Amino acid sequence: MSDFLIHVASIACIYGMLALALNLQAGFTGLVNFGLVALFGCGIYGAALAHALHWPLMGGVAAALGMAILLGAFLARLGKRLSSDYWGIATLSIAEVIRITVTNEKWTGGAQGISGLSLLFADLKPWDGLGRLGLFGAVLVLTYWLCQKIADSRFGLAMKLMREEPQLARALGHDVDGIRLRVMVISSIIAAASGVLYAHYLTFVGPDQLVSADTFLIWSMIIVGGIANNAGVVLGAVLMQFAMAFVPFVKDILGLPTDFVAAARLLLVGGGILIFLLVRPQGLLPERVGRRA
Amino acid sequence: MIQFLSDTLLRAADLALIAVGLSVVYSLIRFPNVAIVQYAVVGAFLAISLQSAGLGLFMAAAVAVLAVGGLALMFNVMIFERLLKADSAIALIGSLALSMVLMAVFLMVYGPIAYRLQLPVEPPFRLLGVRFTVWQLVTLGVSAAALAAFALLLHRTRLGTEMRAVATNAALAAATGIENRRIVNIVVFVSGMLAALGGITLALRGSVSIDMGTNLLLPVFASAVLGGLGNALGAIVGALVIAAAETVVTNTNLGFLVGEAVWFLPASYAPVASFVILVLFLLFRPRGLFVSEVSRV
Numbered sequence: 001m002s003d004f005l006i007h008v009a010s011i012a013c014i015y016g017m018l019a020l021a022l023n024l025q026a027g028f029t030g031l032v033n034f035g036l037v038a039l040f041g042c043g044i045y046g047a048a049l050a051h052a053l054h055w056p057l058m059g060g061v062a063a064a065l066g067m068a069i070l071l072g073a074f075l076a077r078l079g080k081r082l083s084s085d086y087w088g089i090a091t092l093s094i095a096e097v098i099r100i101t102v103t104n105e106k107w108t109g110g111a112q113g114i115s116g117l118s119l120l121f122a123d124l125k126p127w128d129g130l131g132r133l134g135l136f137g138a139v140l141v142l143t144y145w146l147c148q149k150i151a152d153s154r155f156g157l158a159m160k161l162m163r164e165e166p167q168l169a170r171a172l173g174h175d176v177d178g179i180r181l182r183v184m185v186i187s188s189i190i191a192a193a194s195g196v197l198y199a200h201y202l203t204f205v206g207p208d209q210l211v212s213a214d215t216f217l218i219w220s221m222i223i224v225g226g227i228a229n230n231a232g233v234v235l236g237a238v239l240m241q242f243a244m245a246f247v248p249f250v251k252d253i254l255g256l257p258t259d260f261v262a263a264a265r266l267l268l269v270g271g272g273i274l275i276f277l278l279v280r281p282q283g284l285l286p287e288r289v290g291r292r293a
Numbered sequence: 294m295i296q297f298l299s300d301t302l303l304r305a306a307d308l309a310l311i312a313v314g315l316s317v318v319y320s321l322i323r324f325p326n327v328a329i330v331q332y333a334v335v336g337a338f339l340a341i342s343l344q345s346a347g348l349g350l351f352m353a354a355a356v357a358v359l360a361v362g363g364l365a366l367m368f369n370v371m372i373f374e375r376l377l378k379a380d381s382a383i384a385l386i387g388s389l390a391l392s393m394v395l396m397a398v399f400l401m402v403y404g405p406i407a408y409r410l411q412l413p414v415e416p417p418f419r420l421l422g423v424r425f426t427v428w429q430l431v432t433l434g435v436s437a438a439a440l441a442a443f444a445l446l447l448h449r450t451r452l453g454t455e456m457r458a459v460a461t462n463a464a465l466a467a468a469t470g471i472e473n474r475r476i477v478n479i480v481v482f483v484s485g486m487l488a489a490l491g492g493i494t495l496a497l498r499g500s501v502s503i504d505m506g507t508n509l510l511l512p513v514f515a516s517a518v519l520g521g522l523g524n525a526l527g528a529i530v531g532a533l534v535i536a537a538a539e540t541v542v543t544n545t546n547l548g549f550l551v552g553e554a555v556w557f558l559p560a561s562y563a564p565v566a567s568f569v570i571l572v573l574f575l576l577f578r579p580r581g582l583f584v585s586e587v588s589r590v
Binding site for chain 2: 030032034078081082084085086088089090092093094096097100101103104213216219220223259260262263264266267269270271272273274277278281
């Protein structure tokens with residue numbers, strides 16, 4: 001059981017980073033990105049392709065970050081002319097195009113994916129699980145610190161102004177396109193970094209990890225936890241991840257059919273988002289307004 | 294060539310019904326309710342369930358269409374009216390969440406298996422050298438009739454005039470004595486009916502399973518954007534373009550590109566065609582093929 005808890009906590013750390021990345025975009029800057037999983041995908045496939053090409057680990061990190069920065073910059077460019085709802089659908093479409101392409105091409109391993117990546121800290125057995133959890137936790141704390149710094153900075157104020165009053169931000173001389181580009185690139189790097197860690201944790205990378213349902217799971221984390229509150233979204237990530245992980249146990253205790261697991265997870269994500277949007281749109285930990293967070 | 298036209302028309306007919314529903318609601322409340330593709334699935338499942346409960350095919354379809362209209366109205370009043378007070382992007386997130394909840398319900402009630410309507414088997418026949426089944430022609434006819442009826446409603450009735458007035462300038466429409474909320478409710482009801490009809494025509498030609506809505510989402514959305522979101526009849530043209538693109542991508546022999554005699558793209562690339570068209574349009578012509586009254590893009 002403790003191995004299982006360590007596993008769920010490790011994955012929660014990864015999702016915590018993704019939630020922080022999405023929070024920079026959607027929470028602070030008002031960029032409604034439904035294609036976050038594609039940026040994460042740059043991370044996992046950067047690591048996987050480096051493995052397939054026998055590059056060293058750092059080569060994979062470089063490939064992952066490079067792809068994520070390019071994709072993030074492209075999405076930012078796309079946002080120049082689109083209002084948030086159009087942009088949201090465009091990002092969702094691009095993520096789907098990437099998933100379908102990855103599934104159908106040979107060099108990405110196709111539907112089988114790429115397996116046999118090196119496991120982090122494999123030689124630390126039996127303490128390797130804790131070692132990975134420690135590393136993921138440390139990276140999560142670092143990401144949290146970075147996101148807090150950004151939110152508290154003058155640049156963070158400009159992000160929030162752009163979210164609330166884009167016209168005013170422009171009128172006050174803020175370079176709105178530049179802010180969007182920088183936010184997208186920073187959060188793409190965070191998402192890709194979490195992807196590299198994930199790939200070297202599962203040691204397997206496949207197109208099933210690129211489904212849009214994952215994007216919505218991350219959305220549910222930031223909405224439940226508290227959009228535009230970094231501590232809130234990490235709390236949301238931990239809560240949602242543990243809730244998802246314990247669904248199969250509920251199924252076993254109640255003796256329900258296997259379909260229940262998939263249905264309950266959909267219900268947790270969709271219902272969680274809907275109920276919070278309707279009843280408590282600010283989330284569990286609301287955004288702190290009025291003072292530098 | 295005729296084969297290509299018939300493939301395109303059949304696909305476009307399904308997309309158009311749902312895309313028109315999406316677009317006409319957008320014209321009034323300025324947010325794309327993507328859950329509409331799940332309303333189509335609800336319509337298809339309901340019709341199948343009602344038919345297996347003993348109703349005739351026509352009655353089952355009619356009841357399902359009305360029920361989904363009511364469901365769309367209920368969700369709009371309960372969820373989207375409230376979310377729209379915050380922001381249209383929030384309402385969009387809500388509609389994606391509603392889609393997931395509906396999928397969870399399908400999974401609980403129907404499971405992952407595919408269902409079909411019980412239809413008498415008719416031998417296919419040839420028309421202009423192309424093989425058709427009776428049900429393909431029936432769905433084409435139903436779609437065309439529904440779209441024509443909707444166009445008449447929009448352009449030849451007092452209700453349609455009021456709908457267009459609210460879409461163009463809601464405040465002014467209210468000032469002339471139109472009850473905006475009543476118009477929105479009617480339009481939402483009609484959009485649910487159109488979506489359910491689209492789902493049922495799909496069920497008439499094939500099977501229905503829980504991923505049908507997800508597979509419809511992006512082609513339908515691309516059709517609506519191409520036609521200019523909010524331009525209801527433009528969505529029909531958008532659906533034709535998307536359907537043609539999908540058919541071309543999967544049915545063109547690309548052997549000359551790879552140096553082989555016969556080489557086709559995998560069929561799973563069909564949706565990519567619509568996504569790529571969608572993204573290109575959003576980049577270069579976000580107001581769609583026709584410039585409509587949509588100014589906020």
